[in-house]
Amino acid sequence: MNILLTSVGRRVSLVKFFKEALEGDGYVYSADCDPTAPALYVSDKSFLVPRVNDKDYIPFIIEKCRKENIKLVVPLIDPELPILARERDTFLKEGIIPLVSTYEKVMIGYDKLLTYKYLIENSLPTPKTIYYKDDNDINLNMINFPIIIKPRYGSASIGVQKCEDVQDVEFYARKISEPILQEFLHGDEITIDILCDFEGNPISIVQRKRIKVRGGEVERGITIKDNSLFSLTLKLIMKLKPIGVINIQCFHTLYGFYFTEINPRFGGGYPLTYYAGVNFPKIIIKLIRQEKIEPLLGNYKEGLLMLRYDEGIYISEDNLLR
Amino acid sequence: MNILLTSVGRRVSLVKFFKEALEGDGYVYSADCDPTAPALYVSDKSFLVPRVNDKDYIPFIIEKCRKENIKLVVPLIDPELPILARERDTFLKEGIIPLVSTYEKVMIGYDKLLTYKYLIENSLPTPKTIYYKDDNDINLNMINFPIIIKPRYGSASIGVQKCEDVQDVEFYARKISEPILQEFLHGDEITIDILCDFEGNPISIVQRKRIKVRGGEVERGITIKDNSLFSLTLKLIMKLKPIGVINIQCFHTLYGFYFTEINPRFGGGYPLTYYAGVNFPKIIIKLIRQEKIEPLLGNYKEGLLMLRYDEGIYISEDNLLR
Structure with a gap:
């Protein structure tokens, strides 16, 4: 194949x-x-x-x-x-x-306003989010700062800014396309790598905490296991039923977990999950071959660290693909 | 050793x-x-x-x-x-x-106002640069936009912002410690990896062009050879006489080359120079052993590409250094 x-x-x-x-x-x-x-x-x-x-x-x-x-x-x-x-x-x-996943499900992740709406409707915790437009009469003085401003359809943290006051919001809003405002969360950032079968049933759920981020992507991370986060994730997945690989971001605050992003694709930090013992590519190939899949939920190495550095391919420009 | x-x-x-x-x-x-x-x-x-x-x-x-x-x-x-x-x-x-290098020489690179002054005094091309303080009566309306604002003592592009207008300058100036304003240059960014002996005599000068940057560091680059840039670099080095490794950044514009940074240390993208055939670590060890060094100026592979990706070390948290 x-x-x-x-x-x-x-x-x-x-x-x-x-x-x-x-x-x-x-x-x-x-x-x-x-x-x-x-x-x-x-x-x-x-x-x-x-x-x-x-x-x-x-x-x-x-x-x-x-x-x-x-x-x-x-x-x-x-x-x-x-x-x-x-x-x-x-x-x-x-x-x-x-x-x-299907178009409707993909859009729930791609459009950050839909992500918010979807999570709220399904009683899943997520930071307060509003659409910022000049004409929709938002009273910025009613906001508790700091907050986050980001593009509605963004990826890889591009255009994400922290705002300390009204001046900041007004400044960045001019630079960001379709800006949304989101409650700023204090706490650890956790990414969850999930693999589902082609009917949307979860096969593996792996939690990893971000220790250091570079250019919007995890540079150093560690696998963790938290039961309450596991339950919340399972609730989300059982409802959404995505196809194949999905990557979810959340914050662990004093008040619990808050989901912030749903990316129905391999996360950039998936290699940590792989080395923690969960081989998504192998399972995907088995799924296609209609082989039996062993349940793996929660079955991975905890406390495994990923410490990333730059490696390179060195080739002569004559050998570039054309 | x-x-x-x-x-x-x-x-x-x-x-x-x-x-x-x-x-x-x-x-x-x-x-x-x-x-x-x-x-x-x-x-x-x-x-x-x-x-x-x-x-x-x-x-x-x-x-x-x-x-x-x-x-x-x-x-x-x-x-x-x-x-x-x-x-x-x-x-x-x-x-x-x-x-x-000596403290005075290191500070020429570390303090971006000194870098500017040093290059101007030595008739080397560099973008116009001014120190921005509320109290020094700069008439921002006399500036041709866009410009760059950055911290006087910065590194790895942290805090560097492009300003399109007076509003941008005033906004970012509040967020940056000791901001300086610098002419915005259009053109290719070139990094030069230089190795000198302990008396400041150049042994190797390698030019590489940045194709893609991530978090202030080169992600994709290619070795180039430009004779006029080689002459300018040699002029700078013969004057500065740095010790050991030094890394210089410049822009190649329509009007020629402009030096922007002097970093007297290994550049993050040095591996490209290594694979282009210039082994700085080996030469440094020879210098310490007082062995004879062959001249290497301009002696490297041109058109070699570095295409970087993330590789990782995976270890259990119990095995972290304490």
Whole structure:
């Protein structure tokens, strides 16, 4: 079985995990629109693609899957999820499994106002959130500072700012597209790596705490186990029923846990979960082969640290993909 | 000969290069104040130290060097340079070589107003720079926007902001300690890795262009060779005469090159220079052993790309350094 990872970027470890999980039975393909994406150069085969928002993107990917006999497509960045999700049926009709939830479920994560609404409606804890528009008469003087301002459709912490006062809000609101205001939470940031089967039933839930962040992504983290967070996560998952991999962010405050983000894709820090003993690529391949999956909930190494550093691929520019 | 790398952080590759360069004749020690610094766990021996601005820092380091027979200390972050430089003689009296320039030279790089003054006085191109204080009557309306605002004593692009108008300047000036305003340059960012002998004579000059930056550090880069930049760099170096390793940043604009930063330490992107064929650790060890050094100026592979990704050390929290 051949597998394609799209928008592969710097996900070198993930490519290696998929190669290893295939055990020689098929190739791992990588795609990116940028020929300098390092993960392109550790895959079995790689190719350049149009940008994800280009109208040719989906036809290009499907044509490649047909030609190369690719059976599974794993998208790795947020902006790609709604695009792939909308075309789920097109892929399925071709006998290709896109590892993505349905469009409605993807949008619950992608649109941060919908995330808030969804969590509130399902009685799950989340920070107070409002849509900030010049014309909707928000009285900023009624806000308890500090607060967070961020773009409604954002990813990787781009454009996220802490505001200390009304002046800050007014300043950043001019720079951010469709800004939302969110209660500032004091506490640890926890990421949860979740794997569900294709019917949305949870197979694995792994909690890891962020110790240090760089460019919006975890640089140092540690696996933890908290029972009440486990219950809350299970409640969310049983309700949402996502397909395949999903990554959830939350804060652990004095008043308990608060969910902040739902990203229905591999989290950038997944390698920590892998080394803690939960091999998502292997389970995904088993799911496709309709093999029996052992339940793994809570079954991982606690207190494992991930300490990240930069490694590199060094190649001559003549050898870049064209 | 034993070698100590201080504030070692994520410099895993550099530790490996030094280990390899020693060829088994001595150990590479690493120090950091943070037990989760990954490079601590790839060195031959490692220890935790007080913070660099703690009064016990220098005595602690010297005591360790004595006890472990360490002959070379290589500082790796900017805030450490003035502290180590001020104690150069103390180290030298103990028979320990600190790989750092004199205090005056270090401050030329550390204080961005001094950098500007130094470059101007030596007829070297640099962007117009002014010190921004409420009380020094700057007429912001006389500025051509955009401009850059940054802290006078900054490092790793922390606090650097682009300002589009007077409002932006006034806003960020309140958030930045001792802000300076700098002409915004359009063009490629080029980093130059330089190695000098202990008398300040240049041994190697390698140019690399930044293709992509993450958290103030190069994520993707390529080696280049430009003769006019080579001449300008040589002029700067022959005047400054730094000791050991120095890293210089510049912009390549339509109007030529402009120097922006002088960092008298290993640049974070040095591994690209290493793979382009210039082994600084090996040359440094030869310099200490008073072996003959072959001239290497301009002698490196052009068009070599560095494509960085995250790699990790995975350890149980019980195994953290204490």
